[in-house]
Amino acid sequence: MDTTLVGKTLPGLHCFACAAQHLSFTKAGEAMNLSQSAVSHRIRKLEEQLGFFLFKRLTRQLVLTEEGKRLYSVIQSSLDDISAEIHSLQNQEVGGTLHITSTPSFSSCWLTPRLSDFAEQYPNIFLHLRTRNDRVNFSAESVDLAIYYGKSEHPGLVVTPFMDEKVLPVCSRDYADRKSLWGAPQALASCTLLHDAQPWPNAQYFSEWKSWLDFAGLNDIDYEGGHSFDRAELASAWAMQGGGVAMGRLRLVQDQLESGELVAPFEMDCTASQSYYLVSTQERSQTTRVAALCEWLLQQAQQQA
Missing domain, CATH: 1.10.10.10 (Winged helix-like DNA-binding domain superfamily/Winged helix DNA-binding domain)
Incomplete structure (x- = not known):
């Protein structure tokens, strides 16, 4: 040469x-x-x-x-x-184990379908994902990063805004037809409402429906009726089977809306007052593996925006 x-x-x-x-x-x-x-x-x-x-x-x-x-x-x-x-x-310099927590619904609907990309980029980082609805006690638990949905109120911790969220009623196409829901939100009065039992810490099972109905100006609809589930995707799954109308978080039901398994009969999505956050301690947030995961998560969020 x-x-x-x-x-x-x-x-x-x-x-x-x-x-x-x-x-x-x-x-x-x-x-x-x-x-x-x-x-x-x-x-x-x-x-x-x-x-x-x-x-x-x-x-x-x-x-x-x-x-x-x-x-x-x-x-x-x-x-x-x-x-x-x-x-x-x-x-190859970024390796080790990462202990992550997130809510069950977010983990199954949004996070795990994307994690193979992270594993391909960082083959020497081994993930240990645990789902839970309660908050982490970072001083007593070996957790590197928590992904929360709710309010950014975590004093003494490093909090990174991750994604916003929108909510809207979703159901099967057949249910929307049977209940004449298309463009007629007032028809919800005759529908079965499906709830996430605890959409964020200290929330009541009807909190999401109450927020959306207030946004839509439908104050005469009984938001406490219907069925509740301890995971948002279970409510959406029953909605897909024609069991009622669920309050869908757009980040979690986007794929089902695009495939037609779910429909949004009203063009009335409401920006949620809750958001997704990445939470860690000051010490752990400075490790290369936590920084790599946070950067990757923010890139994934930007791609979906």
């Missing part, structure tokens, strides 16, 4: 890869914080060093030559390999 040639051309090769990606010296310059003329100069110098042209300069158009296409293919493949190897080397 001619290391002298490679060493001389490395700066130009990076510039070439960027220009080839955008097929524009101007856009390459913007990406590299260089002027268009500086990019053009580097490419010409690289072509002189290599002894062949990389681009055809057409009117208002930049086209790769055959030699340019071959070189770009090799460079792009090499850059992908380098990027993957750097990521692997960085992540």
Whole structure:
């Protein structure tokens, strides 16, 4: 291998890869914080060093030559390999066990369907997920991170806002048809309401329905009637079977709404006063594995937003 040639051309090769990606010296310059003329100069110098042209300069158009296409293919493949190897080397330093707690409904409906991506990115971190509805005593329990739904009231702990939430009534399409619910929220008066028994700490089983009915101005509907379950997805599951109308948290029922297993008969979603939070101690939040999980969770939330 001619290391002298490679060493001389490395700066130009990076510039070439960027220009080839955008097929524009101007856009390459913007990406590299260089002027268009500086990019053009580097490419010409690289072509002189290599002894062949990389681009055809057409009117208002930049086209790769055959030699340019071959070189770009090799460079792009090499850059992908380098990027993957750097990521692997960085992540091999992030390892150990992580003890996480979250509510059963959030864990099963939102978190676990996504965790394989985290495990692939951080193969040396081993997760121990435990579901619960009560709060963690961090001073007495070996928990690294808790994911809470409720109010951000955790003095002495590190609290990171995670996701907001919206709530809306959901049911099966057949139930909406039978009860003439489409666009008629007042028809809820003749429906069976399905509740999460404790949507957040110290809440009553009817708290979510009461909040939504107040938002909708339906103060004459009995929000205390119906059935309650100790997990939100159980209420949604019965709703899918035509058992009534559940109060769905959009983050948790989005997949069922998209598949048609559930429908939202009213275009009236209400922003919940509760949100999702990541909670840890100051000491544990500074560990690389907790930081990696928090960063990944926030990225997942942004993708769903």
